[in-house]
Amino acid sequence: MTLQSTGYQTGFGNEFASEAIPGALPIGRNSPQQVAHGLYAEQLTGSAFTAPRHANRRSWLYRIRPAALHGKFELLEQGAFHNDFGSGPATPEKLRWNPLPTPPAGVDFLDGLYTVAGNGSPEAAVGVGIHLYAANADMHGRWFCNADGELMLVPQSGRLHIETELGVLDVEPQEIAVLPRGVRFRVSLPDGQATGYVCENFGALFKLPDLGPIGSNGLANARDFLTPNAAYEDVEGNFSLITKFQGHLWRADIDHSPLDVVAWHGNYAPYKYDLRRFNVMGSISYDHPDPSIFLVLHSPSDTPGTSNVDFAIFAPRVLAMQDTFRPPWFHRNIASEFMGLVRGVYDAKADGFAPGGCSLHNCMTGHGPDAATFEKASVADTRKPDYITDTMAIMFETRAVIRPTAQAMDAVHRQLDYPDCWMGLKKHFVG
Numbered sequence: 001m002t003l004q005s006t007g008y009q010t011g012f013g014n015e016f017a018s019e020a021i022p023g024a025l026p027i028g029r030n031s032p033q034q035v036a037h038g039l040y041a042e043q044l045t046g047s048a049f050t051a052p053r054h055a056n057r058r059s060w061l062y063r064i065r066p067a068a069l070h071g072k073f074e075l076l077e078q079g080a081f082h083n084d085f086g087s088g089p090a091t092p093e094k095l096r097w098n099p100l101p102t103p104p105a106g107v108d109f110l111d112g113l114y115t116v117a118g119n120g121s122p123e124a125a126v127g128v129g130i131h132l133y134a135a136n137a138d139m140h141g142r143w144f145c146n147a148d149g150e151l152m153l154v155p156q157s158g159r160l161h162i163e164t165e166l167g168v169l170d171v172e173p174q175e176i177a178v179l180p181r182g183v184r185f186r187v188s189l190p191d192g193q194a195t196g197y198v199c200e201n202f203g204a205l206f207k208l209p210d211l212g213p214i215g216s217n218g219l220a221n222a223r224d225f226l227t228p229n230a231a232y233e234d235v236e237g238n239f240s241l242i243t244k245f246q247g248h249l250w251r252a253d254i255d256h257s258p259l260d261v262v263a264w265h266g267n268y269a270p271y272k273y274d275l276r277r278f279n280v281m282g283s284i285s286y287d288h289p290d291p292s293i294f295l296v297l298h299s300p301s302d303t304p305g306t307s308n309v310d311f312a313i314f315a316p317r318v319l320a321m322q323d324t325f326r327p328p329w330f331h332r333n334i335a336s337e338f339m340g341l342v343r344g345v346y347d348a349k350a351d352g353f354a355p356g357g358c359s360l361h362n363c364m365t366g367h368g369p370d371a372a373t374f375e376k377a378s379v380a381d382t383r384k385p386d387y388i389t390d391t392m393a394i395m396f397e398t399r400a401v402i403r404p405t406a407q408a409m410d411a412v413h414r415q416l417d418y419p420d421c422w423m424g425l426k427k428h429f430v431g
């Protein structure tokens with residue numbers, strides 16, 4: 001019962017069109033009185049009907065059965081995946097975690113989701129949920145759908161085979177997948193195990209940033225985003241549809257696979273992007289630029305220039321800045337920063353930030369290079385370039401404070417001694 005990839009269409013937010021059976025897509029209209037091949041027409045909107053044209057997202061799905069056909073929803077017991085970011089005091093402390101412990105056998109992608117932190121809520125339609133996953137089993141006989149926001153999946157180990165209503169995405173570490181709010185999907189694990197990061201975006205849809213003086217090319221180029229071609233299955237049985245709605249999981253019986261969309265067209269669809277294609281910009285004279293230069297995608301807020309969430313990456317690059325402290329500087333930001341490491345070493349942390357681990361530096365919490373990194377970089381020869389290779393760090397940076405969950409604060413894999421990595425910074429002042 002596995003749908004295979006039928007290839008991809010290129011571009012970001014294009015008006016895509018794809019049919020798994022030739023002639024299934026209506027021509028010149030969206031809902032003819034009778035759709036070819038006895039299909040049902042169904043619209044899926046990702047923005048308000050009246051959103052301005054540049055921000056208007058919707059797709060038309062031509063499917064064997066409409067999405068309404070399933071049993072009644074029942075509430076599932078709250079597990080480790082939720083949007084309960086607490087209401088008590090949120091610590092301003094610098095926080096870091098080791099990777100999630102290996103799960104017991106039989107944990108699929110959905111059961112393997114674990115909420116670390118977040119802000120806002122699906123109800124308010126602002127903020128993010130930040131989750132990790134650690135799984136070792138395929139999703140069997142069940143599909144998932146998130147009504148609360150789009151999901152950005154950032155694999156850290158193991159490939160993901162993601163079958164969605166609109167087609168199949170195959171992603172591996174150093175790639176990302178974005179699954180739109182409302183799209184039903186199932187994940188299987190070609191490598192038998194997988195770990196990674198998830199950003200659940202309750203706010204405006206992820207978009208490519210404007211490039212300003214950078215010009216018409218650079219950072220993430222639109223043509224490198226891939227959206228699947230239509231792929232469907234016609235399968236009947238006793239299955240489950242799991243929906244996340246207002247922070248809680250609900251289950252309903254479904255007697256067929258919801259992946260029965262034979263053709264679709266529109267600009268609201270899943271997509272993937274290979275982070276290794278990111279065209280990294282940086283200073284070729286002096287100083288370390290703000291990390292906004294590493295922005296891949298962002299969810300804007302109502303305030304121009306201030307994102308609900310920015311997704312930035314620290315990819316392989318060459319550092320050429322002269323007479324400059326090259327790693328990230330010491331800083332306190334108005335924004336709050338959640339970081340993960342897909343592979344390698346992050347250039348601000350000599351030790352302790354492991355691939356699969358994560359850190360949180362909230363609004364105005366002082367942080368920066370650890371003591372070992374500072375000592376090394378402040379005496380390095382900057383006449384020569386530094387080649388930063390074999391690394392991929394990621395950051396979800398938000399306007400609002402990121403609240404760690406109770407389970408993350410109490411976790412055995414939390415590094416309680418993390419703030420000590422700055423305690424070795426010496427006084428160098430000579431009066």
Ligand SMILES: O=C(O)Cc1cc(O)ccc1O
Nearest residue numbers: 290291328329331337348368
């Ligand atoms: O804290 C961090 O490591 C992220 C970060 C990187 C950088 O290059 C500049 C600022 C910043 O917050």
Ligand SMILES: [Fe+2]
Nearest residue numbers: 331337361367
């Ligand atoms: Fe920072």
